[in-house]
Amino acid sequence: MSRAALAALAVKDVPMRTTNVHDQVLRAALDLFATQGYATTSVQEIVAAAGVTKGAMYHYFASKDDLLFAIYERMLSLQKARLDQLVAAGAERGDAVEDVLRAVCEDVVTTSIELLAEGTVYTRSQHMLAPERQAEVKRRRRAYHDDFQALLERGIEEGVFRDDVPPAVLIAHFFSDVHYLPQWYSPAGPETTAELAEQLTELFLRGIRAEPSATKPSGGKAK
Amino acid sequence: MSRAALAALAVKDVPMRTTNVHDQVLRAALDLFATQGYATTSVQEIVAAAGVTKGAMYHYFASKDDLLFAIYERMLSLQKARLDQLVAAGAERGDAVEDVLRAVCEDVVTTSIELLAEGTVYTRSQHMLAPERQAEVKRRRRAYHDDFQALLERGIEEGVFRDDVPPAVLIAHFFSDVHYLPQWYSPAGPETTAELAEQLTELFLRGIRAEPSATKPSGGKAK
């Protein structure tokens, strides 16, 4: 059931509204922002690429900034929903922390590859957002990290993850991989998305696992 | 000796020319580009912050783009020089691959923290460079990665690093940490730079080491 629910959260299903213009403009903006950057893309270019007029665009969006924020909003909502979904499913099944974390990490990588253009924009253009919007993005990302951190801390308490590195560093270590994807990953490359997600997740997990030596007396829960 | 040579490559020693104006303008540009972004910073702002006039600036720099490229140039030269230095020193001493790699990684992290502003600009503004300049940056970074990859491949051949993940993925896994630093690291944070460099390097190395099981018959070289 939860698996089906997760599948229902596929990228394409997150609404870009039903209006055609809204849709088209946002798609064109995402594409242009990702390839040319926000500042170097004019509203004229966007509406031309979308096949609409400036009047139409400004009927649906308050400003160019609004257009940019819509891209962030969509991405943040989607990723947060998937994370919540996976954590809830893991809790329901009583999965071991490491299994939940592995599922989460692989999902984040996979989703980030599907949202490669959004990822490019996210990294490059965050500082172009209006200050209040920037704060909103930070707030949302913070909320996301908190959920992720809770997972890590549970693992640390259970003794399966190392406790000699601050959780903040562990988080940065993982999300660096995710945020770096748009800068090197090419769909034309040799690996499949799933393989890459597995590999990156494995590298991360291997790095953060507690040393097998000096196991605590607390009962280890086998898978 | 090589240690002294490395120390001689400190950040501050890389020339920003001796002319005061050149110096001042570049510093102001770096600062503003890092905080506001390239496109949203006007030449007027830069020269005002540097305390010079536009005429003076255009006497030393051909264009705004030139200003941006100078920042990249400086950073790339410095990092490449340090990498070469460390690899050469390791070869001279006959160090084990893992020790050389550890030294390199820690140095990259440390240097990247010293060049935090440059790192911010690097990630955000690469697409604003003139196409030829963009290609030049890519070329330089490629050269850097090739040296790094040689190190990894030597380790893989010797059996100390895992061979079930492509080197390209291993490289991305490490440099993601480096490139992500400007987005989360704060000098006001709890860890010292050296600690953080050690931690990130350790996480990386732990991830890429070959499994201790199934050791190859080739003689393992103990440290």
Place this chain on the structure above:
DNA sequence: ATCGACATACCGTCTGGTCGGTTTGCACGA
């Protein structure tokens, strides 16, 4: 007749870059 969905023409602002001119630093001959 009212309203949402657009189209079109237009505006004020700001930008990167230029250019003619002036000042400064300095070698050199008398």
Place this chain on the structure above:
DNA sequence: TCGTGCAAACCGACCAGACGGTATGTCGAT
């Protein structure tokens, strides 16, 4: 020591154009 010449350093007013955004109008559906 002083003038002289000359190039490099520097000034700042100016420009052409592009940009985000708006005001006003049209049109079909209800």
